[in-house]
Amino acid sequence: MQIVxxxxxxxxxxxTTVALGLTSAALRRNIRTLVVDLDPQGNATATLDPAGAEYGLADVLATPRPPILGQAVSQSAWDEDIHVLAGNEDIESLNEQSPHASPLDNLARATSWFADPNNESRYDLIVLDCPPSLGRLTRSALLAATGALLVTEPTMYAVSGAQRAFQAIEHTREQQNPQLKALGVLVNKFRARSHEHHYRINELREGFGSLVMPVALPDRLAVQQAAGACTPIHEWATPGGREIALAFNLVLARILRSARRGRHHLEPPDPGLVEDESA
Ligand SMILES: Nc1ncnc2c1ncn2[C@@H]1O[C@H](COP(=O)(O)OP(=O)(O)O)[C@@H](O)[C@H]1O
Ligand SMILES: [Mg+2]
Incomplete structure (x- = not known):
């Protein structure tokens, strides 16, 4: 069981692309998965196209108890084993500190119920798609998670951004959530012909060593096409789609392996990144 x-x-x-790609890889492996959309923009929800539920994430964060929890998830149009806890703009205000804010660990209460082996509708994988900041919603995700996967583009600010994010992960692990592991840094939108991108990946490896995932996700049009068509990337049968799907299989396998090992970080990188090929 992993909560990523x-x-x-x-x-x-x-x-969101990574959250959806991991979900698509999990679907291929028949892993029952819940995606929690913590981003007020709701992009993951839009692509997963769920049937619609009685309650939403805002209700769950206010009252993380079974009658609400059971009626807050709904089935994705992708498959009966993929479920969504939908976010929408209602949760925007929950990202900021306020005297009326519900406890930061309410999401953790909810996910432990969703992951409980005694719960007959329990999930084997829970993916938390975070908003783009270290606000309350992301911090509540770090309290709930067993692993944190950091996504970055191979750009100039990648190293400093990763440093700040790892500090937040370490801080949460030391202070509040001892089960939280840093799963690694996943480089996205990689272009193998770009010297700049190779340079930035090397820089990340110098800074973070084996925490940088050995596979980088290439920049491929298939990602946008599949998301726009509300389709799992594993069903997008173009060369670019297959390449991305394969990369997600590797990333998911690595995440599941690290859960079994119970380690805080991963073994040294395998040689080579995904080869560049035109989409
Ligand atoms: N590897 C990729 N190749 C091509 N386009 C990508 C790739 N990854 C993401 N995108 C596109 O970039 C945009 C932002 O990605 P998204 O996953 O929504 O980012 P975030 O959730 O971090 O805001 C989307 O339009 C998405 O389709
Ligand atoms: Mg997003």
């Missing part, structure tokens, strides 16, 4: 928070400090780097 997918985070970054910036928007547009690919958190």
């Amino acid at each position: 928070a997918v985070l970054s400090l910036k928007g547009g780097v690919g958190k």
Whole structure:
């Protein structure tokens, strides 16, 4: 059982793409999965196209108790084993500190119920798609998660952004959630022909060593096409789609392995990144 928070400090780097790609890989492996959409923009919810539920994430964060929890998830149009706890703009205000804010660990209460082996509708994987900041919603995700996966583009600010995010992960692990592991840094929108991108990946490896995932996700049009068509990337049968799907299989396998090992970080990188090929 893994509860994976997918985070970054910036928007547009690919958190939702990674959350959806991991879900698509999980679907291929028949892993019953819940996606929690913590981003007020609701992009993951839009692509997963759920049937609609009585309650939403705002209700769950206010009252993380069974009658509400049971009626807050709904089935994704992708498959009967993929469920969504939908976010919408209602949760925007929950990202900021306020005297009326509900406890930060309410999400953790909810996810432990969803993951409880005694719960007959329990999930084997829970993916938390975070908003682009270290606000309350992302911090509540770090309290709930067993692992944190950091997404970055291979750009100039990648190293400093990753440093700040890892500090937040370490702080949460030391102070509040001892089960939280740093699963690694996943580089997205990689272009193998770009010297700049190779340079930035090397820089990340110098800073974070084996925490940088050995596979980088290439920049492929298929990602946008599949998301726009509300389709799992594993069903997008173009060369670019297959390449991305394969990369997500590797990332998911690594995440599940690290859960079994119960380690705080992963073994040294396998050689080579995904080869560049035109989408
Ligand atoms: N590997 C990729 N190749 C091509 N486009 C991508 C890739 N990853 C993300 N995108 C596109 O970039 C945009 C931002 O990605 P998204 O996953 O929504 O980022 P975030 O959730 O971090 O804001 C989306 O339009 C998405 O389709
Ligand atoms: Mg997003």
